[in-house]
Amino acid sequence: MAICDLELPAGLVARDFDTPQQLADALAANVADRLKTAITENGLATLVVSGGRSPVAFFQSLAQQSLDWSKVVVSLADERFVPTEHADSNAGLLQRHLLQGPAAKARFLGLYTLAGSLEEAALAADQALAELPPIDVLILGMGDDGHTASLFPNSPNLTEALSLEGERLCLPMLAPTVPHQRLTLTRRLLASAKLPILSVSGQAKLDTLRSALAGDDLAQMPVRAFLNPSLEIYWCP
Numbered sequence: 001m002a003i004c005d006l007e008l009p010a011g012l013v014a015r016d017f018d019t020p021q022q023l024a025d026a027l028a029a030n031v032a033d034r035l036k037t038a039i040t041e042n043g044l045a046t047l048v049v050s051g052g053r054s055p056v057a058f059f060q061s062l063a064q065q066s067l068d069w070s071k072v073v074v075s076l077a078d079e080r081f082v083p084t085e086h087a088d089s090n091a092g093l094l095q096r097h098l099l100q101g102p103a104a105k106a107r108f109l110g111l112y113t114l115a116g117s118l119e120e121a122a123l124a125a126d127q128a129l130a131e132l133p134p135i136d137v138l139i140l141g142m143g144d145d146g147h148t149a150s151l152f153p154n155s156p157n158l159t160e161a162l163s164l165e166g167e168r169l170c171l172p173m174l175a176p177t178v179p180h181q182r183l184t185l186t187r188r189l190l191a192s193a194k195l196p197i198l199s200v201s202g203q204a205k206l207d208t209l210r211s212a213l214a215g216d217d218l219a220q221m222p223v224r225a226f227l228n229p230s231l232e233i234y235w236c237p
Contacts, residue, residue: 002016003015003016003206003209003235006206006209006213007213008213008233009213009227009228009229011229011230012227012229012232013231013232013233014233014235015232015233015234015235016236017234017236018236018237020057020201022236023057023058023199023201023234023235024057024058024060024061026234027058027061027062027139027197027199028058028061028062028065030197030232031047031062031137031139031197032062032065032066032067034136034137034195035047035136035137036067036068038136038137038194039068039071039072043071044071044072044073044133045071045072045073045137046072046073046075046132046133046134046135046137047072047073047074047075047135047136047137047138047139048074048075048076048077048135048137048138048139048185048190048193049074049076049077049098049138049139050076050077050090050141050148050149051076051078051079051080051093051094052090052141054141054199054200054201055093055139055141056093056097058139058199059093059094059097059098060097062098063098063100063101063102067102067103069103069105070105070106072106072107073106073107073108073109073132073133074094074098074099074106074107074109075108075109075110075111075129075132076090076091076094076110076111076185077138077139077140077148077149077150077184077185078090078111078149078150078173078182078183078184078185079091079110079111079112079125079150079182079183079184080112080181080183081112081172081181081182081183082112083112083114084112089112091108091110091111091112094108095108109131109132111125111128111129111170111183111185112125112183113128118172118181118183121172121183122168122170122171122172125169125170125183126168126170126171129169129170129185129189130169132169132189134192135189135190135192135193135194136193136195137193137194137195137197138190138193138195138197139197139199140190140196140198140199140223140226141198141199141200142198142200142205142208142209142212142223143208144204144205144208145208145221146208146211146212146220146221146222146223146224147221147222147223148222148223148225149184149185149190150175150182150183150184151173151184151187151222151223151225152173152174152175152176152182152222153219153220153221153222154176154219155174155175155176156174157171157172157173157174158173158219158222160186161184161186161187162186162218162219162225163186163187163188164188164191165188166188168188169185169186169189170183170184170185170186170189171183171184171186187225190226191225195230196226196230196231196232197231197233197234198223198226198231198232198233198234199233199234199235200233200234201235201236201237202237203237205235206235208221209233209235212224212227213227
């Protein structure tokens with residue numbers, strides 16, 4: 001089954017690819033074009049990405065795109081509460097696979113700071129994000145439980161994080177099935193992106209997406225908060 005076989009909301013764009021590399025290259029080309037347009041129109045472009053293993057090929061392909069990286073701001077949709085040099089750091093992942101060569105000229109706005117607690121780090125990130133320009137492109141992933149960014153089902157802060165009326169831009173998030181606690185951008189900030197893109201691969205993720213499209217309980221599957229006509233979905237087996 002391909003993503004085109006799903007019943008998608010009117011206006012939502014979905015693209016199928018045969019391999020992860022084809023997806024990564026097409027996504028990188030699209031993102032680069034959108035960032036170039038933003039630079040032309042506003043003199044600056046802002047890209048917010050998700051971490052994990054899946055986006056590595058996309059990061060590497062994007063780093064090769066012809067782009068005035070000195071006019072690009074890069075930030076993260078979420079982060080693990082670990083130092084940048086830790087193997088599980090999303091900031092470290094970006095430093096290794098995206099912010100290399102010409103792309104190293106981009107301004108990186110990270111979420112992690114050395115702090116006494118997860119809440120203190122989230123408050124510091126919240127203040128730093130006040131300087132984040134409007135988001136031109138947002139790249140989201142999705143877990144098999146329906147989480148996106150670090151908006152996890154059953155996390156104590158989930159209701160606040162999913163609110164469009166909340167004041168916070170970043171909140172601490174408890175991830176019950178993974179070893180590190182998280183910092184996540186809230187829905188209020190994520191939903192402000194001009195172009196949100198969901199990139200997923202594998203049959204399990206397709207099944208999760210089908211389940212998400214079949215219901216409307218955001219707390220059960222937080223990715224539902226972003227399944228609207230402004231979203232583009234990239235998928236490969």
